[in-house]
Amino acid sequence: MDSSRLDPNHLPTPFSAAEIAAACRPGRTLRYQIERAGQPPVVRVSRYVETDTTGGVQESWEEPLDGRRLTEPTQERSTWLDLQRHASFDAATTARDDETIEIPAGTFDCYRYARTDEKGTWRFWFAMSLPGQPVRFEGRIGDEQIVSATLLENSAAPP
Secondary structure: OOOOOOOOOEOOOOOOHHHHHHHOOOOOEEEEEEEEOOOOOEEEEEEEEEEOOOEEEEEEEEEOOOOOOOOOOEEEEEEHHHHHHOOOOEOOOEEEEEEEEEEOOEEEEEEEEEEEEOOEEEEEEEEOOOOOOOOEEEEEEOOEEEEEEEEEEEEOOOO
16 A cells, blocks of 8 residues: 555545654644634644654644733644544545645645535645645534634744
């Protein structure tokens, strides 16, 4: 099986575990604006604090839009393969297309995955030039958007 297809019934993932590992060195920091229906928007900050050949530790916290910390940092370890699995979608319920989007972090050529099931529709945009997390995602139930996340800033790890 090729390294971008983790399940024969799934679409290829946007990135292999090796591509994610190469892009997510210590110091890489991602800032997302998160909007949930009925709640004020927040910024979620995630920073890679340590990595090795099998995975990495991300430290994350939330801030209001003005930049004060709302939560204490928490750390979570994931393997590179686990991170790749997050983007492994069933081909029966998911369509994959290429799309260019403009968001606060920049303009990106993306792989867009749109998954529809009985719970709603989820869309994920993965920037071809930024292996790892999607640069945008949204969830809808019917016509109502219940959640969205948009990348505000991607700070590369120091050389």
